[in-house]
Structure formats: structure tokens, C-alpha cells
Amino acid sequence: xxxxxxxxxxxxxxxxxxxxxxxxxxxxxxxxxxxxxxxxxxxxxxxxxxxxxxxxxxxxxxxxxxxxxxxxxxxxxxxxxxxxxxxxxxxx
Numbered sequence: 001x002x003x004x005x006x007x008x009x010x011x012x013x014x015x016x017x018x019x020x021x022x023x024x025x026x027x028x029x030x031x032x033x034x035x036x037x038x039x040x041x042x043x044x045x046x047x048x049x050x051x052x053x054x055x056x057x058x059x060x061x062x063x064x065x066x067x068x069x070x071x072x073x074x075x076x077x078x079x080x081x082x083x084x085x086x087x088x089x090x091x092x
Contacts, residue, residue, distance in 0.1 A: 001021070010045075027047070038058045050082070061088075061089070
């Protein structure tokens with residue numbers, strides 16, 4: 001199983017959406033800047049706001065869908081109502 005995750009940086013007041021199979025390792029890598037060209041390298045205070053378990057295919061689909069929305073408000077709606085993700089998967 002894989003996880004769709006949303007992390008948040010208070011310093012930047014920004015969210016990042018990603019997919020992983022290892023949540024503990026991934027947040028550490030974001031905060032330690034292991035991804036030198038990554039969006040998350042601008043901050044050290046990333047924290048999980050959402051972690052949802054899906055098949056790899058579903059998690060990647062949702063990640064792409066959310067990123068295509070390019071909307072902080074949409075991300076916040078998803079965090080507050082995860083049923084939105086289930087609806088997206090059902091309508092796929």
C-alpha cells in the first residue's frame with residue numbers, strides 16, 4: 001500500500017502533496033532537504049496534515065488530481081473532508 005500525503009510548512013504557509021510507501025522516512029527527507037531540486041527545500045518545518053492509504057495507482061491518481069487543481073483552498077477542503085478523495089476515486 002501507498003500513502004497520499006499532504007504536508008504543510010508554517011514558515012512558508014504552503015502545502016505540498018506527495019505519495020510514498022514510507023511516511024516516516026519521507027517527512028525526514030523533506031525536512032533534511034534530501035531532494036535538492038524539490039519544492040520542499042525552502043523550509044525545515046514540514047508536518048503532515050493528511051495521510052491516506054491507497055493502492056499505488058489510486059494514490060498517484062489523487063496526487064496528480066490535487067496538483068492539477070493548483071488550489072490551496074481545495075487542499076484545505078480535502079484535509080477537512082477526506083470523503084472528497086473517495087468521491088474522486090469513485091468518479092474516475
